[in-house]
Amino acid sequence: MVTTSTVPFPDVSPSPRVxxxxxxxxxxxxxxxxxxAAGGKAFPVYNPATGxxxxxxxxxxVADIDHAVRAARKVFDNPRHPWxxxxxxxxxxxxxxxxxxxxxxxxxLAELESLDNGKPVEVAKAADVPLxxxxxxxxxxxxxxxxGNTIPISVLYAPGAQFHAFTTREPIGVVxxxxxxxxxxxxxxWKLGPLLATGNCAILKPAEQTPLTALRLGExxxxxxxxxxxxxxxxxxxxxAGAALAAHEGVDKVAFTGSTExxxxxxxxxxxxxxxxxRELGGKSPNIIFKDTPDLQQAIAGAAxxxxxxxGQCCCAGSRLYVEKAVYEDVVQGITAxxxxxxxxxGLAAGTQMGPLVSQEQLDRVTGFMDAGRREGACVLTxxxxxxxxxxxxxxxxxxxxxxxMSVVKEEIxxxxxxxxxxxxxxxxxxxxxxxxYGLAAGVWTRDIAKAHRVAEELRAGTVWVNxxxxxxxxxxxxxxxxxxxxxxxxxxxxxxxxxxxxxxIGL
Ligand code: NAP
Ligand code: MG
Numbered sequence: 001m002v003t004t005s006t007v008p009f010p011d012v013s014p015s016p017r018v019x020x021x022x023x024x025x026x027x028x029x030x031x032x033x034x035x036x037a038a039g040g041k042a043f044p045v046y047n048p049a050t051g052x053x054x055x056x057x058x059x060x061x062v063a064d065i066d067h068a069v070r071a072a073r074k075v076f077d078n079p080r081h082p083w084x085x086x087x088x089x090x091x092x093x094x095x096x097x098x099x100x101x102x103x104x105x106x107x108x109l110a111e112l113e114s115l116d117n118g119k120p121v122e123v124a125k126a127a128d129v130p131l132x133x134x135x136x137x138x139x140x141x142x143x144x145x146x147x148g149n150t151i152p153i154s155v156l157y158a159p160g161a162q163f164h165a166f167t168t169r170e171p172i173g174v175v176x177x178x179x180x181x182x183x184x185x186x187x188x189x190w191k192l193g194p195l196l197a198t199g200n201c202a203i204l205k206p207a208e209q210t211p212l213t214a215l216r217l218g219e220x221x222x223x224x225x226x227x228x229x230x231x232x233x234x235x236x237x238x239x240x241a242g243a244a245l246a247a248h249e250g251v252d253k254v255a256f257t258g259s260t261e262x263x264x265x266x267x268x269x270x271x272x273x274x275x276x277x278x279r280e281l282g283g284k285s286p287n288i289i290f291k292d293t294p295d296l297q298q299a300i301a302g303a304a305x306x307x308x309x310x311x312g313q314c315c316c317a318g319s320r321l322y323v324e325k326a327v328y329e330d331v332v333q334g335i336t337a338x339x340x341x342x343x344x345x346x347g348l349a350a351g352t353q354m355g356p357l358v359s360q361e362q363l364d365r366v367t368g369f370m371d372a373g374r375r376e377g378a379c380v381l382t383x384x385x386x387x388x389x390x391x392x393x394x395x396x397x398x399x400x401x402x403x404x405x406m407s408v409v410k411e412e413i414x415x416x417x418x419x420x421x422x423x424x425x426x427x428x429x430x431x432x433x434x435x436x437x438y439g440l441a442a443g444v445w446t447r448d449i450a451k452a453h454r455v456a457e458e459l460r461a462g463t464v465w466v467n468x469x470x471x472x473x474x475x476x477x478x479x480x481x482x483x484x485x486x487x488x489x490x491x492x493x494x495x496x497x498x499x500x501x502x503x504x505x506i507g508l
Pocket of ligand 1: 180181182208209238239240241243244246257258260262263265266281282314316484
């Protein structure tokens, strides 16, 4: 493994407010109360900038998941429970309050996220936290708009009979929500926003690497006045707590975001009671720059940010860069320069543009791919290894001279590593872009509007960005084709995944 730089990054202390939160004993939120894990165990929470333990989180396990499911069922199965009888308008106002409280605690949440996940605090302040608040604000409006239809029916075998037929939208019930560590607060918001708008109950299991903002969010939900037991939060390991949640017979649906590999396990675990499953999984997204891109410098900056934003730990990262031959050298040089300009450092340090990866495991995984690329014959134009000896830093990396069979081209690396290649023919590059089991996102850079439409249509991906990248919005549905997922997050499309449609037919 290559290690560049041995100069240690500075230690940065969190603010007294965040120190205060860290000093409190972490518990599970079940039935409106903060409780210890039944087994009394706790697991370490690390600062990825130093590798040091900054906190301990309660290690929820099978018994705690069962406890949480029973708490949620007690709410959902009681038609007279205040959550079940709450008017849509009141539910909307409550969800809006959650968004407001997130903004009120923006600095604290951003700092916690940065400390736990490693991302720059300024990024968390500009993206993660406001986007999380916006998701709740957006979903608040939907609480009052979950309408059904009245449907004129003919019923051929009952001539002359009259019916009044209509549909209603009902919550699915108790939902297990399992989320990853790359945008911990935002992924919790993507899950909880639509769940609350549609009147369901949740057991949320954050990733073991990043439990802190979910726990702080639990306090915010209480402060907003959410009735006890509607949202339960169980921290713990995936193999124990996560697996128990996915398999639990008392759970009506599991909503999972994580790797494609685990997505398969979730489907198997859910088979026992055939609970509903939605999944947002991995990606290996192509980003295609044509020589007629409106502004080459903008395309270069966009392609660099497509892979280096959030240290490449984005499911939709533009990790396969395809550039039309005439501008290939310019783009590759531009990305190399952009990668070298990125200022690495602890998330909390002023001026940091890229923090550490989230964990030792990710550091090993990403540097393992860098080494595999080198072994398989790729050329490392910049980066290619760990930075420093403390914390989980890696250098933004550009690989060229890659072939379609190389692991760095085929597999999701989930780090700041992009593979670049050139092309000459549009039909060929669409085929190469689609030659992957994934289908989450894609980028296209061209000023030719007809080509943009054609390529956008032919790419097998849930999102296609033209002359931009990584644009997500609460109103825009997000999700994958092929092995990148089932279902959509955000927009009004997500609401159908948290509701049943009931058809009611009244004989007149
Ligand atoms: P992961 O390893 O798949 O873990 C995701 C969650 O599943 C974590 O909470 C994990 O718990 C839990 N888990 C682990 N084993 C489990 C089991 N046997 N049963 C039930 N749950 C289990 O994913 P990650 O490494 O956190 O995140 C990276 C992946 O997420 C990437 O593949 C990325 O593309 C994908 N992602 C997709 C989207 C999207 O919208 N499509 C968004 C973000 C991320 P522990 O961590 O506690 O073990
Ligand atoms: Mg951590």
